[in-house]
Amino acid sequence: MEARLRLRDVNLNFGGITVLDDVSFDVEANAIFGLVGPNGAGKTSLFNCISGHYKPSSGSIAIDENEVSGLAPSRLAAHGLARTFxxxxxxxxxxxxxxxxxxAHTRLPGGPVSWSLRLPFTARSEHSLREEARALLERVGLGSAADVPADELSHGLHKGIELCRALLSKPKLLLLDEPAAGLSHGEVESFIATVKALRDEGDITVVIVEHHMGLISALTDRVVVLDHGRTLLEGTAAEAQTNARVIEAYLGQEDDDGAA
Structure with a gap:
């Protein structure tokens, strides 16, 4: 199958420190792909490279065969990429x-002039997008909270809001950064069901950074395990959980606040 996302020899250096070292992998279209590893492995740094928040020192990142390495997040949205944090x-x-x-900022037709004048076609688009947004909120159990200020909801519910915001852009490639952090067991189960349904219903590819191995096992088709910025293993979640080198990398990590 064609690769929705392709990385080749991606390197990232900060002041002489190697954060990512020749990372390469493919994510097939319509796959759910996991990016895992111990603290400090480089997972979030790699996400930042893919989503345009960091510029790789070298290497190639392509979405649907289009080179996107170094593009700003606003330009990556045009390639169908959305991300949560x-x-x-x-x-x-x-x-x-x-x-x-x-x-929905990438989907609203016209420009600043038509938006400020609220021309008829702009108003119709806004109404349609509002209906879509409400439907997404209903889907994740937040329909009754649509008109509530966000600061009145819990951190776990904020995750649902951010997921809906990303989905409203109609992404082809959705990056989810630690989506289970702060969620209850029931919320994790609901999230797993939602992501599976999204993949089954449409042309969306999902890449997840996550420490919750139960979620990774339940959701992903394949995973890449990073350790100290290098690819330690590529395979299934089950293979990662039984691989001696992966187990050693997790057990050997220091209990500190190192960057993920």
Whole structure:
């Protein structure tokens, strides 16, 4: 199958420190792919390279065979990429619905002039997007909170808001950074069901950074394990959980606050 995302020899250096070292892998279209590893392995740094928040020192990142390495996040949205963050970046004084609608900025036709004048075609598009946003919120159990300020909801519910915001952009490639962090067991189970349904219903490829191995095992088709910025293993979640080198990497990690 064709690769929705392709990385070749991606390197990232900060002040002489190697953060990523020749990372290469393919993610097939419509796959759910896991990126795992101990603290400090380089997972979030790699996510930042893919999503345009970091520029790799060298190497290639392609979406649907289009080279995107070094592009800004705003330009990557045009290639169908959307991302959530470990700590959701929400407008806390805005309503839940208003936060979700921020994900539709690439889909609203026209430009600043037509938006400010609220021309008829702009108003129709806004109405349609609002209906889509409300449907997404209903899907993740937040429909009744659509008009509530975001700061009145818990961290776990903020994750659901951010997921809806990302989905409203109609991504082909969705990056999820620690989506299970702060969620209850029931919320994790609901999240797993939602992501599986999204993949089954549409043309969406998901890449997940996650420490919750139960979620990784339940969701992913394949995983890459990183350790000290290098690829330690590529295979299934079951293979990763039984691989001696992977087990050693996890057990040998120091209990510190090193960057993931």
């Amino acid at each position: 470990q700590h959701p970046a929400l407008q806390l004084t805005a309503t839940v619905l208003e936060n979700v609608l921020l994900g």
